[in-house]
Amino acid sequence: METVAEALARRGGWASSAELVAATSRRAVGAALERGEVQRIALGIYALPGLPADQVAMLAYDGVLSHLSAARAQGLPLLVTPEKPHVTVPPKRRPRPGPPAVLHWAHTSSDERRNRITSLLRTVVDCSRILPFAEALAVADAALATRQLSQQELLAATVAMRGSGCPNARRMAEAATCHSGSFLESMLRALLISEAIDGFEPQVLVSSGWFRARVDLGHRAARLAVEADGYEFHGSRRDFAADCHRYDELVAAGWLVLRFTYEQVIGDPAWVVATIRAALAQRLSG
Secondary structure, three states, X not given: OOOHHHHHHHOOOEEEHHHHHHHOOHHHHHHHHXXXXXXXXXXXXXXXXXXXXXXXXXXXXXXXXXXXXHHHHOOOOOOOOOOOOEEEEOOOOOOOOOOOOEEEEOOOOHHHHHHOEOOHHHHHHHHHHHOOHHHHHHHHHHHHHOOOOOHHHHHHHHXXXXXXXXXXXXXXXXXXXXXXXXXXXXXXXXXXXXXXXXXXEXXXXXXXOOEEEEEEEEEOOOOEEEEEEOOOOOOOHHHHHHHHHHHHHHHHOOOEEEEEEHHHHHHOHHHHHHHHHHHHHHHHHO
């Protein structure tokens, strides 16, 4: 017969008391609890020690992982990691004692309750209720890039939604695209949208003779490329040389290239906007 810890591990780290007793015995469960090999998360729910905080909160409140916690679990980018797990519980559920968490009261689907996490579409919409526009757009762009969700579905969901955050959600859905190349690119594009700087498109293909390259955000009329450079450095001299070659070819093709780092986009957006405005005015005036 398998041990209580083995039974929990086989079930993903947690199980109900009925499942554990059926797999082992009531005495074995009690002994494992006394020895600290397992922990009681909530009434009738046992888990292995060291379970992630998100999962502990979801089990303790018998809810569904949602909002920022669901986004993180689904691999969607967040500017800031949530301090507390986000869990959605049924609308009429009374508050109960449990670990630190941000609780949301709302209906969830049978699939969400079974999987213990909100759907990709629901996660994006929920995030748009509580995140600033730029961060919500980055989440939506990444979700669309998985091709498991379409912009039409997102638009329909935001049109149908009620309650707080509706204007932000609908604005996010209208601007979202599956073509964004990175979290930082989405944040940069959101900055341009918020400042009413029009004409930039994501992942514009630049062609000149045999040369082909995509730029993060391109303004075709001005031949102005805006690039979002993340944390990563050039991994080798070859990478550095290739980047220089790409930059030189873009300039030779008549494009002006502006490159902005994470620190600049997030920490000094006013300067980024002013620089892009000045470059755009110069290019269009010529």
